[in-house]
Amino acid sequence: MPEPVRTTCPYCGVGCGVLAKPQPDGSLEVAGDPEHPANFGRLCSKGSALGETMSLDDRLLYPEIDGKRASWDAALDHVARGFRETIAAYGPGSVAFYVSGQILTEDYYVANKLMKGFVGAANIDTNSRLCMASSVAGHRRAFGSDTVPGTYEDLEQADLVVITGSNLAWCHPVLYQRLAAAKEKRPSMKVVLIDPRRTMTADIADQHLAIAPDGDTALFAGLLRHIWENGIVSKTYIEKYTQGFNTALEAASEFSPDRVASESGLVVGEVEAFFQLFAATERVVTVYSQGVNQAVSGTVKVNAIINCHLATGRIGRPGMGPFSVTGQPNAMGGREVGGLANMLAAHMDIENASHRDLVQRFWNAPRIADKPGLKAVEMFQAVAEGRIRAIWIMATNPVDSMPDADAVAAALKACPLVVVSDVVADTDTLAHAHVKLPSAAWGEKDGTVTNSERRISRQRAFLPLPGEARPDWWQLAEVGKRMGFARAFGFRNAAEIFREHAALSALENAGARDFDIGAYSGISQSEYDGMAPFQWPQRAGEDRRRTRFFSEGGFFHADRKARFVPVHPQPRDVTGKDYPWTLNTGRVRDHWHTLTRTGKSARLSAHMAEPYGELHPADAARLGIAEAELVRIESPHGSVVVRALLTDRQRRGSVFVPMHWTDRYAASGRIGAVAAPVTDPFSGQPALKNVAVRISRFAAA
Numbered sequence: 001m002p003e004p005v006r007t008t009c010p011y012c013g014v015g016c017g018v019l020a021k022p023q024p025d026g027s028l029e030v031a032g033d034p035e036h037p038a039n040f041g042r043l044c045s046k047g048s049a050l051g052e053t054m055s056l057d058d059r060l061l062y063p064e065i066d067g068k069r070a071s072w073d074a075a076l077d078h079v080a081r082g083f084r085e086t087i088a089a090y091g092p093g094s095v096a097f098y099v100s101g102q103i104l105t106e107d108y109y110v111a112n113k114l115m116k117g118f119v120g121a122a123n124i125d126t127n128s129r130l131c132m133a134s135s136v137a138g139h140r141r142a143f144g145s146d147t148v149p150g151t152y153e154d155l156e157q158a159d160l161v162v163i164t165g166s167n168l169a170w171c172h173p174v175l176y177q178r179l180a181a182a183k184e185k186r187p188s189m190k191v192v193l194i195d196p197r198r199t200m201t202a203d204i205a206d207q208h209l210a211i212a213p214d215g216d217t218a219l220f221a222g223l224l225r226h227i228w229e230n231g232i233v234s235k236t237y238i239e240k241y242t243q244g245f246n247t248a249l250e251a252a253s254e255f256s257p258d259r260v261a262s263e264s265g266l267v268v269g270e271v272e273a274f275f276q277l278f279a280a281t282e283r284v285v286t287v288y289s290q291g292v293n294q295a296v297s298g299t300v301k302v303n304a305i306i307n308c309h310l311a312t313g314r315i316g317r318p319g320m321g322p323f324s325v326t327g328q329p330n331a332m333g334g335r336e337v338g339g340l341a342n343m344l345a346a347h348m349d350i351e352n353a354s355h356r357d358l359v360q361r362f363w364n365a366p367r368i369a370d371k372p373g374l375k376a377v378e379m380f381q382a383v384a385e386g387r388i389r390a391i392w393i394m395a396t397n398p399v400d401s402m403p404d405a406d407a408v409a410a411a412l413k414a415c416p417l418v419v420v421s422d423v424v425a426d427t428d429t430l431a432h433a434h435v436k437l438p439s440a441a442w443g444e445k446d447g448t449v450t451n452s453e454r455r456i457s458r459q460r461a462f463l464p465l466p467g468e469a470r471p472d473w474w475q476l477a478e479v480g481k482r483m484g485f486a487r488a489f490g491f492r493n494a495a496e497i498f499r500e501h502a503a504l505s506a507l508e509n510a511g512a513r514d515f516d517i518g519a520y521s522g523i524s525q526s527e528y529d530g531m532a533p534f535q536w537p538q539r540a541g542e543d544r545r546r547t548r549f550f551s552e553g554g555f556f557h558a559d560r561k562a563r564f565v566p567v568h569p570q571p572r573d574v575t576g577k578d579y580p581w582t583l584n585t586g587r588v589r590d591h592w593h594t595l596t597r598t599g600k601s602a603r604l605s606a607h608m609a610e611p612y613g614e615l616h617p618a619d620a621a622r623l624g625i626a627e628a629e630l631v632r633i634e635s636p637h638g639s640v641v642v643r644a645l646l647t648d649r650q651r652r653g654s655v656f657v658p659m660h661w662t663d664r665y666a667a668s669g670r671i672g673a674v675a676a677p678v679t680d681p682f683s684g685q686p687a688l689k690n691v692a693v694r695i696s697r698f699a700a701a
């Protein structure tokens with residue numbers, strides 16, 4: 001029997017190592033990799049059910065043009081010609097790529113190189129925009145770079161872990177298990193959960209603050225004032241390593257405990273208890289995720305959290321720091337190669353002329369994008385308005401997952417050229433594709449992903465490519481060649497792409513940047529094949545393997561100092577007379593995105609068999625809604641009909657609906673159609689946690 005293959009789970013940003021062992025009967029045995037530093041052998045329900053999701057029943061196995069099977073040559077020629085002709089007629093800004101945190105770093109690298117260096121526009125964005133863009137913007141404002149300062153180990157070493165806007169127990173289960181195990185061993189450790197819902201994460205919380213939607217801006221601004229008034233700030237750290245403290249403090253002075261309580265929907269006593277615990281505990285990690293990021297004030301909230309850690313110097317040391325956890329398996333890898341419309345490869349800055357020059361010369365590119373491109377929501381609006389006339393969508397399903405999803409569907413319907421690369425044959429997005437390209441799935445392709453703690457791990461192929469499926473990087477490179485850029489896109493395998501990516505990250509004179517994996521720029525194919533998980537940075541010739549950043553400053557602004565960002569009151573109440581309730585969206589434990597993979601496992605589907613609207617029983621009584629009754633949830637953009645789930649875990653005045661179900665799996669469960677296309681002005685991230693809706697009993701016609 002062959003040895004199991006070491007690979008990485010394709011679901012969440014924890015990035016667990018998996019041992020995958022194909023069986024003679026065609027099934028797949030999976031186990032947690034005991035040597036992987038993210039999980040040390042653990043797997044959650046989704047990871048351990050990977051073997052149940054591998055069937056080829058619903059796979060896209062051959063290219064198609066206008067619904068008819070085509071050869072790869074014909075399909076790639078068609079795509080290249082379509083993009084070339086669109087650019088010739090309407091300019092480089094008339095085409096776009098919309099990619100995904102599901103694709104591998106090597107795929108992302110080639111997509112970004114083709115769009116930014118050879119098309120010469122920056123209209124490449126990703127569904128990671130919906131996941132962590134506010135954290136990126138907040139990091140860049142505070143640190144001068146998109147750097148996550150800490151590691152998973154910090155959560156285990158902390159004396160206080162503050163979890164805000166994250167149902168870690170369901171969305172990052174193995175990280176939650178590590179935290180729960182550490183707390184069990186060391187009962188003096190405290191956990192505070194800040195979330196409008198009393199989620200399963202509350203099981204290990206010593207305090208749960210059932211905060212009003214977006215009330216965390218005021219909470220963390222008030223915390224800065226509290227730690228100043230109580231003499232907890234580190235004057236040495238502030239003076240040596242930061243700028244702007246006084247301005248931030250002046251803004252924070254508006255946030256008295258009374259005001260914080262009123263803006264956050266909490267009572268003064270519980271606010272003060274949290275402040276006192278934070279102030280009294282040196283080793284604090286603040287973990288945050290989509291509940292912080294997916295807001296109009298997402299970036300402001302990120303900076304409000306970082307301000308408190310900078311003010312106390314509690315950053316980059318064991319058991320301390322702000323810690324953004326990413327939702328998707330490769331949200332971080334996409335950031336490293338510039339797979340966002342406002343970034344350049346290797347954490348360089350698209351608006352910095354010397355960075356553009358370096359990247360252009362390195363790629364020997366005919367041009368380079370010189371301004372940020374369209375971010376996800378803007379991109380589909382541009383498609384609707386006819387400004388984008390050719391779009392290539394890869395490994396994502398925006399017709400279900402984007403806010404104002406019906407408008408996205410209408411936009412794609414009217415778009416002259418829609419290309420979709422996917423592993424499955426039928427999604428609501430594929431329904432609009434003129435060209436369908438079959439992609440290699442997990443287990444069939446090679447490459448790397450980066451998890452939330454900056455750890456790069458290999459995904460390895462252990463199955464043959466089915467039908468004519470091909471890796472995404474190969475599809476992009478073939479189109480690049482057919483657009484006239486044969487030399488730049490002559491990659492023969494993923495290792496060659498990784499080497500180029502590593503060499504680009506190590507360019508000299510690229511400014512004081514954090515991301516550098518130059519130690520890997522010369523690795524051989526066999527070293528790539530055997531690559532063990534590692535954290536960046538890994539500079540060539542440098543012995544010190546740094547696992548944490550910023551304990552002694554060294555930020556990436558020109559003066560090497562961090563920036564405090566003043567936080568002012570933010571509008572938060574989106575409701576009105578016609579739409580008086582707040583919709584909150586999120587994940588459930590056993591499903592992933594729009595169910596294309598987890599929907600295949602009966603075991604996973606048994607956890608939650610259908611979409612639901614979670615309401616507080618008192619709100620349901622007011623609306624005359626009974627348990628399990630069908631309810632309509634409606635915004636000006638669209639509506640869904642879901643079954644009512646009544647629990648006192650839900651905050652009054654709001655309803656929670658999971659994001660996973662589409663109309664293919666439930667009568668009417670596409671929550672993206674209800675969400676408004678409202679975004680954070682700094683990050684462009686949609687505000688999917690605080691949408692004004694009305695709720696009514698559903699009476700079938």
Ligand code: SF4
Pocket residue numbers: 009010011012013014015016039042043044045046047048172173174175
């Ligand atoms: Fe996969 Fe995330 Fe579960 Fe780990 S915690 S097994 S990465 S889904």
